[in-house]
Amino acid sequence: MSRTPSAVAVTLTCLALAVSTARAADPIKLGEVGPLTGKEAAFGQSAHKGITLAIEEINARGGVLGRPLAIASEDNQSKPGDSATIAKKLLSRDKVVAILGTGTSSNCLEIAPICQNAKVPLLATTATNPEVTEKRNYAFRVCFIDPFQGAVLAKFARESLKAKRVALLTSVSSSYSVGLSKVFREKFLAAGGTIVADQKYGEGDKDFRAQLTAIRAANPEAIATTGNYTEGALICKQARDLGLTIPIFAGDGWEAPELIEIGGASVNGSYYCSHYSSESTAPEVQAFVKKFRAKYHETPDSMAPLAYDAVMVVAEALARAGTTDGAKLRDALAATKNFPGVTGRTTIDADRNASKPAVVLAVKNGRTEFLQSIEP
Amino acid sequence: MAEFLQQLLNGLSLGAIYALIALGYTMVYGVLRFINFAHSDVFMVGAFIGYYAGKLVPEGTIWGGLLVLAIAMAGCAILGMTIERLAYRPLRGAATLNVLITAIGVSLLLEYSGQVFFGAAPRTFPAVFPSANFSVGGLVISSNQIVVIVVATLLMIALEFIVHRTKIGTAMRAVSLNPKAAQLVGINNDVVISFTFGLGSALAAAGGILYALNYPSIEPLMGVMPGLKAFVAAVLGGIGNIPGAALGGLILGVVETFVNGSQWSTYKDAIAFAILIAILLFRPAGLLGKFTVEKV
Numbered sequence: 001m002s003r004t005p006s007a008v009a010v011t012l013t014c015l016a017l018a019v020s021t022a023r024a025a026d027p028i029k030l031g032e033v034g035p036l037t038g039k040e041a042a043f044g045q046s047a048h049k050g051i052t053l054a055i056e057e058i059n060a061r062g063g064v065l066g067r068p069l070a071i072a073s074e075d076n077q078s079k080p081g082d083s084a085t086i087a088k089k090l091l092s093r094d095k096v097v098a099i100l101g102t103g104t105s106s107n108c109l110e111i112a113p114i115c116q117n118a119k120v121p122l123l124a125t126t127a128t129n130p131e132v133t134e135k136r137n138y139a140f141r142v143c144f145i146d147p148f149q150g151a152v153l154a155k156f157a158r159e160s161l162k163a164k165r166v167a168l169l170t171s172v173s174s175s176y177s178v179g180l181s182k183v184f185r186e187k188f189l190a191a192g193g194t195i196v197a198d199q200k201y202g203e204g205d206k207d208f209r210a211q212l213t214a215i216r217a218a219n220p221e222a223i224a225t226t227g228n229y230t231e232g233a234l235i236c237k238q239a240r241d242l243g244l245t246i247p248i249f250a251g252d253g254w255e256a257p258e259l260i261e262i263g264g265a266s267v268n269g270s271y272y273c274s275h276y277s278s279e280s281t282a283p284e285v286q287a288f289v290k291k292f293r294a295k296y297h298e299t300p301d302s303m304a305p306l307a308y309d310a311v312m313v314v315a316e317a318l319a320r321a322g323t324t325d326g327a328k329l330r331d332a333l334a335a336t337k338n339f340p341g342v343t344g345r346t347t348i349d350a351d352r353n354a355s356k357p358a359v360v361l362a363v364k365n366g367r368t369e370f371l372q373s374i375e376p
Numbered sequence: 377m378a379e380f381l382q383q384l385l386n387g388l389s390l391g392a393i394y395a396l397i398a399l400g401y402t403m404v405y406g407v408l409r410f411i412n413f414a415h416s417d418v419f420m421v422g423a424f425i426g427y428y429a430g431k432l433v434p435e436g437t438i439w440g441g442l443l444v445l446a447i448a449m450a451g452c453a454i455l456g457m458t459i460e461r462l463a464y465r466p467l468r469g470a471a472t473l474n475v476l477i478t479a480i481g482v483s484l485l486l487e488y489s490g491q492v493f494f495g496a497a498p499r500t501f502p503a504v505f506p507s508a509n510f511s512v513g514g515l516v517i518s519s520n521q522i523v524v525i526v527v528a529t530l531l532m533i534a535l536e537f538i539v540h541r542t543k544i545g546t547a548m549r550a551v552s553l554n555p556k557a558a559q560l561v562g563i564n565n566d567v568v569i570s571f572t573f574g575l576g577s578a579l580a581a582a583g584g585i586l587y588a589l590n591y592p593s594i595e596p597l598m599g600v601m602p603g604l605k606a607f608v609a610a611v612l613g614g615i616g617n618i619p620g621a622a623l624g625g626l627i628l629g630v631v632e633t634f635v636n637g638s639q640w641s642t643y644k645d646a647i648a649f650a651i652l653i654a655i656l657l658f659r660p661a662g663l664l665g666k667f668t669v670e671k672v
Contacts, residue, residue, distance in 0.1 A: 037496030039595065045497075077496060172642050200641045204601070206591035209386040210636030217379040230498055230593055237592070241509055242382070243516040262500045262593045 027070035031090035034102030038078025042256030047102035050304035054311035084110040097324040105129030105176040112139040119326040133352040150183025158191040167197035167220035171227035180226040228253035233263030240266040275302040277370040288342040309341035378514035389521040391629020392528035396583035397606030398621035400576030406552040406616040413479040416603020417486035422581025423588040430502035441505035449578040456577025490596030501592035614665020
């Protein structure tokens with residue numbers, strides 16, 4: 001009789017092994033929703049390269065929980081509304097264990113409630129609007145948030161540019177831009193500056209001459225614009241056409257090679273805040289830049305390392321959770337502490353945000369140069 | 377005052393582009409009595425032809441710019457005539473609604489084939505014309521704005537000449553007045569309609585190039601908003617009326633620019649369309665349009 005339990009145990013182990021080997025071929029699927037085409041395509045494309053690189057690396061060292069990782073990528077075409085549809089498709093058809101939101105804050109705000117209902121974690125790679133993770137315990141991000149970024153921009157304008165009179169240009173149809181402008185205004189006023197002109201535009205607008213003419217009449221010392229790169233490049237171009245030679249500065253929405261491609265020489269003399277600089281001497285950054293260049297023959301902007309870090313954070317959380325169950329994976333993600341990544345150490349705080357330093361980059365002679373790093 | 381003049385100049389150069397697109401809508405409406413919704417996408421194709429042609433000529437020369445303009449206009453004229461031949465001619469005589477839906481279909485076909493062939497990511501339009509900025513007493517005039525206004529004015533004068541001083545123009549007006557009677561006096565309606573599409577599409581291509589010169593980021597959906605505004609401009613001026621379309625375009629461009637530069641910039645499209653509604657309430661046929669009783 002004494003042999004029976006162990007026989008049962010052996011049988012169970014064999015069964016478990018059989019099940020696990022059957023499932024070993026079955027990859028763990030992550031979902032990716034981002035703008036791979038359209039006017040924010042640079043964000044999605046760069047992030048996609050980062051994700052691909054991270055997944056290849058993880059699979060090369062044996063995957064997670066004995067299973068390889070796979071990615072289901074979907075394109076929201078930079079269109080409002082599409083992210084929500086795609087997220088539903090990834091959850092119901094592809095049965096992904098987590099979704100990486102590589103697009104803008106507006107995109108991630110569409111995905112967050114859907115992930116919350118499905119109890120599958122959302123990890124935003126570059127969405128900086130605070131609302132993305134607010135009140136939803138399944139929404140996380142691996143980047144800093146706009147209140148911090150706004151403070152960095154205000155500090156930069158006051159202390160580095162020595163500007164007292166600043167004109168503000170906001171994209172009213174972007175959650176990111178509206179939120180960033182709000183914080184920038186508060187912090188800049190608190191630092192003793194004044195906003196001499198407050199102008200607005202809509203996403204997809206091409207003509208900013210009217211707003212810039214009004215800004216020129218207010219005679220500011222610098223222009224703060226909080227939108228994304230496509231509009232940013234055109235704003236620089238039209239500002240220079242109108243004879244405005246003052247510095248123009250922006251948030252991380254300007255982080256794309258297209259900024260300089262579209263804006264040309266007119267972008268010179270502008271600044272933006274970002275998540276990392278490829279010029280950093282940190283060994284993690286240099287190793288990443290080297291790998292990225294070897295695979296894609298280009299220098300990564302900050303969307304790629306953020307997405308790369310996001311995959312690594314999910315993989316590490318999966319390993320700690322020991323399961324792909326949504327609730328357990330959520331708890332493991334929430335417990336992420338001091339995870340060493342390319343964009344600095346990631347610690348998920350109580351509000352499911354990561355606090356990380358920001359860098360200010362200057363555009364000079366058609367290239368971005370590292371200017372300064374500002375700690376939280 | 378300097379700010380007012382600057383905004384007026386900004387508005388006129390934007391309005392001139394709307395006017396060029398609006399002319400195409402109005403001419404097609406004039407002869408066929410239907411709105412060619414694919415027109416705004418011909419505008420987009422014009423910009424893309426200019427993008428590819430611009431890579432072949434040296435940047436920043438006047439002849440290079442004019443050559444690009446001519447290539448795009450010729451290319452779009454052919455495209456416009458092809459669309460008419462393949463999509464609209466088979467429906468000649470069918471209900472207007474059928475043609476209208478076909479036009480929407482052609483529009484979507486062009487937009488999404490554009491995404492396949494040109495890619496959905498925005499492209500940077502090359503600076504084909506030489507560019508410089510002139511400062512006149514606080515007023516900054518960019519050479520692109522001058523190019524836009526000059527090219528648009530010349531094209532509109534040429535159009536007036538074609539419509540009122542040439543044989544084919546007379547035929548166009550005849551078809552517009554009464555297609556059956558025109559046929560009876562020996563006009564080949566198919567040729568006239570084909571020519572109208574070619575001419576309208578060439579103007580759209582010119583609009584596309586001028587738009588891309590000023591806003592050098594082009595993508596396959598770039599025609600949607602300017603097309604809608606130009607359509608409004610055509611209705612505002614009196615659809616079917618050529619000077620009306622030009623006037624409507626200028627009014628819309630100027631109003632939009634002034635609203636944009638004010639505190640109410642968020643409402644710019646709402647205000648532009650509210651003006652349209654107000655004008656149509658008092659002048660249902662548009663500013664220069666003649667109100668005609670529909671014969672049933």
